[in-house]
Amino acid sequence: MAPACDTVAFMTAASIYAYALTPLSFLLAMAVMYLEVNTLYHLSKKHASAGGYYGYVATAYGPSPAVLTGFLYIMYQVASTAAIPTYIGGVVLPGALKYFFNINIAGWLWMPLILIFIIVPIMLAILGLKVQMKYIKAAALFEIIFLLVLSLIIIIKAPDNTLNVFNPFAWPNYKNYFDPNGGPISSVGLGMIFAITSFIGYGGSAPLGEEVKSHKAITKALVIGLLITGGVLTEVSYSLVVGWGVNNMVSFSQSPIPGILVATFYTGIAGGLMLALVALNSAFSDSVAMQSNAGRVYFAMSRDHILPDFFSAIHKKYKTPYKSLLLIGAMASITAIVTGFIMLHIEGIGFSRIFSVSAANPKLQKGLTEAFVFLTTIALYGLIITHFLLNTSIMVLYKRLKEKHNGLLKKIIHPIEHYIMPGLATLIFMFVLYESVIPPLFPIFQASVASIIFICIVIIYIMYLKKYKKETLAKVSVTVNIVEEEGCESES
Numbered sequence: 001m002a003p004a005c006d007t008v009a010f011m012t013a014a015s016i017y018a019y020a021l022t023p024l025s026f027l028l029a030m031a032v033m034y035l036e037v038n039t040l041y042h043l044s045k046k047h048a049s050a051g052g053y054y055g056y057v058a059t060a061y062g063p064s065p066a067v068l069t070g071f072l073y074i075m076y077q078v079a080s081t082a083a084i085p086t087y088i089g090g091v092v093l094p095g096a097l098k099y100f101f102n103i104n105i106a107g108w109l110w111m112p113l114i115l116i117f118i119i120v121p122i123m124l125a126i127l128g129l130k131v132q133m134k135y136i137k138a139a140a141l142f143e144i145i146f147l148l149v150l151s152l153i154i155i156i157k158a159p160d161n162t163l164n165v166f167n168p169f170a171w172p173n174y175k176n177y178f179d180p181n182g183g184p185i186s187s188v189g190l191g192m193i194f195a196i197t198s199f200i201g202y203g204g205s206a207p208l209g210e211e212v213k214s215h216k217a218i219t220k221a222l223v224i225g226l227l228i229t230g231g232v233l234t235e236v237s238y239s240l241v242v243g244w245g246v247n248n249m250v251s252f253s254q255s256p257i258p259g260i261l262v263a264t265f266y267t268g269i270a271g272g273l274m275l276a277l278v279a280l281n282s283a284f285s286d287s288v289a290m291q292s293n294a295g296r297v298y299f300a301m302s303r304d305h306i307l308p309d310f311f312s313a314i315h316k317k318y319k320t321p322y323k324s325l326l327l328i329g330a331m332a333s334i335t336a337i338v339t340g341f342i343m344l345h346i347e348g349i350g351f352s353r354i355f356s357v358s359a360a361n362p363k364l365q366k367g368l369t370e371a372f373v374f375l376t377t378i379a380l381y382g383l384i385i386t387h388f389l390l391n392t393s394i395m396v397l398y399k400r401l402k403e404k405h406n407g408l409l410k411k412i413i414h415p416i417e418h419y420i421m422p423g424l425a426t427l428i429f430m431f432v433l434y435e436s437v438i439p440p441l442f443p444i445f446q447a448s449v450a451s452i453i454f455i456c457i458v459i460i461y462i463m464y465l466k467k468y469k470k471e472t473l474a475k476v477s478v479t480v481n482i483v484e485e486e487g488c489e490s491e492s
Contacts, residue, residue, distance in 0.1 A: 002084075002286030003232050004143040004278040008259045009087045010198040011237050013373055015258070017181055018191025019174050019249040023165045025191030026198075026237040028428070030230035033199045035425035036387055037226045038417055039394050053386055054297055060393035063476035064462050069389050070301045071458045075451075076382025077294035078328060080200045081118060081287055082336035083375035088283045089113030090340065090368035094359030095256035096276040100269065107349075107357040107364050114336045121287035122329035125295060126315060126322045139285045143278045147232050150275065151239035154266045158242040165241055173247060182439050189435030193444065196432060197379050198233060199226070200290065256365050291332065295325035305472045306465070335375070343371040343443070370443050377436055377447035378454075384429045385455070391422035 011022060018025045043056045053073050058066030090110035097103040155161060164170040168184035181187040243262040244252045252258045257276075264272025299321030302312035311324040341351065344367035349357060357364055398418040436448050465473045 002140075002143075002282040003147050003229055003236065004275065004282035005084060005088065005286055006198040006233055006282075007147065007236050007240070007275070008092050008257065008279040009084060009283075009372065010194040010376070011240060012253065012255070012258055013087075013369070013376065014191040014194040014237075015241075015249055015253040016373075017193075018187050019177060019253065020165055020171050020241060020246045021168055021184065021188050022191055022241055022249070023234065023238040024168065025188050025195040026234050027166060028188070029192050029195030029199065030234050032196065032425050032428045033226055033230060035421045035428075036391075037223060038421045039387070039390050039425070041223060042394055042398070042417060043390065053390060054300055057389045057393050058476050060396045061389070063473045064466065065389055066476050067301070067306055067462050067465070067473070068455070068458055069386055070297055070306065072382040072386045072455070073297050074294050074328070074382075075454060076197075076200065076379040076386070077290050077297075078332050078335060079375045079379040079382065080197060081290045081294070081328070081332040082114075082339065083372050083379060084283050084286060085114040085117035086110070086336045086340055086368055086375065087372035088280065089117055090359070091256045091365050091372075092260075092276070092279065095365075096260060096273075098360050099257060099260070099264075100273055100276070105359045106355075107359050107361055108354050109359060110340065110364075110368060111337055114340075115333055117283055117287055118291070118329055118333050118336070121284060122291055122325055124288045125292040125325050126320050127318055139281055143282050144228060144232055146274065146278055147236050150263055150267060150271060151232075151236045153271075154239040154243040154262060155235075157266050158239070160242040160246045162242065162246060165238060165246060174249075177250065180439070181441065182435070186435050186439075189432050190441070190444070192432045193380050193436060194373075194376055195233075195237075196429075197376050197383065199229070200379060200383060256369075291325060291328050295321055295328045298324035298328060304476050305469075306476065336371075339371045339375055340368055343367040343374065346370070374443040374447045374450075377444050378451050380432070380436065381448065381451035381455075384433050387429060388426055391426045394422050395419055 011026070014025050015022045054066055054070040057069040090113070093113060094105050094109070097105060168188055171178075171184065174184070178184045178187045181190055240259055240262050241249065241252075243266060244258060255261060260272050260276050260279075263275040298307065299312055301307045302309060302321075302324060311327060312321065313323045314320065315322040341354075344350075344354060344364060347363045347367035347370070349361070349363055349367060354364075359365075395418060398414075436444050462473075
């Protein structure tokens with residue numbers, strides 16, 4: 001999670017659909033992710049492994065769903081890793097340079113900027129957990145404090161403070177903008193695509209289970225990280241909407257750097273420039289965390305021979321899965337560049353024109369914004385389907401464990417924690433997934449189709465493994481098995 005990066009990227013994208021209701025999208029996203037942290041808390045309490053989600057699902061359902069989960073996890077981490085540099089390097093950074101220093105950079109520079117935001121973090125990830133965690137912790141602490149203070153100043157000074165930003169029926173003036181999305185409720189759901197994906201990385205401690213000393217450290221990291229970040233994101237989204245003007249959110253959604261403009265208006269150039277710098281650093285540290293997590297899952301799948309053994313190699317000095325990390329970096333870089341080219345071509349900027357237009361060109365900015373929306377929606381699909389499997393996994397596992405609960409309070413809490421909360425989170429996720437398809441909006445619908453195609457390819461690969469590599473597939477649920485540790489049998 002990278003709150004400052006979310007402020008300048010995901011909140012802007014959410015406002016394209018939710019407008020004045022953007023804070024409601026983030027509030028609901030925070031609520032559903034609070035429900036999700038309950039799932040990961042109870043899963044990680046029983047077991048930790050490099051496979052993380054992949055290992056949990058393997059134990060609950062057996063190898064085939066676990067393999068699907070592993071690929072989905074990689075899909076949404078790679079898509080998100082590609083999306084953020086595309087928007088930060090192609091839209092936010094050029095916009096900030098133009099606004100603060102009147103520097104108009106070349107339009108093609110989004111490509112090397114993307115590579116910088118992906119490749120350099122990969123090097124940090126390879127250096128090992130201690131190095132990256134020290135950097136990420138320090139950066140995260142600073143940006144949390146900065147955003148808390150900044151948003152509080154904006155809220156105090158803003159003339160438009162109102163709780164109606166949490167009421168989807170209070171905005172008839174946005175009817176013409178909500179109707180193409182399916183109405184205000186649907187618009188909130190579309191905004192949640194970006195609000196939910198802004199939380200990607202909150203479960204990042206799950207794949208680090210074999211590199212930390214205590215399993216309790218995982219659960220502590222999950223709870224504290226989400227509580228703090230969720231509250232900050234909701235506060236910041238509210239401050240930006242009331243700071244810009246609740247009735248002027250159409251222009252907010254059309255600006256490349258609305259968050260930075262709001263910060264500058266209320267706190268001066270120093271505040272706006274600081275937000276831009278913190279957001280750039282936030283995107284950088286977020287890339288470190290996401291690639292590290294995805295690389296470790298790739299390592300676990302390679303260790304189980306689901307992927308080529310080549311990627312299970314461990315660096316002799318740094319003790320990290322460096323080959324799988326390098327692969328993740330390469331995949332994210334290619335995905336970002338190719339998606340950017342496709343969206344720019346759709347906007348009328350072909351390959352040759354990229355080298356002749358400036359970064360401030362409206363069509364170039366729109367194309368790269370659409371690339372960000374496309375990639376973020378793909379990340380959403382991977383995240384939601386993965387968490388659907390996790391939520392049902394906890395139900396299956398705790399039913400299989402047949403734990404005895406003494407006392408009235410524990411008997412009440414048990415079904416709430418292990419069945420009701422995961423079930424409610426799944427229903428909310430399905431609502432957001434539905435809104436990504438109906439009505440079909442570009443490029444969200446196209447991203448949905450691409451995600452489904454990817455999932456179908458993975459299913460075909462799983463069928464191949466079932467037919468030709470049964471022994472390899474069968475061992476997936478043996479590598480990490482919490483039910484064996486509890487003295488129960490695992491389904492295969």
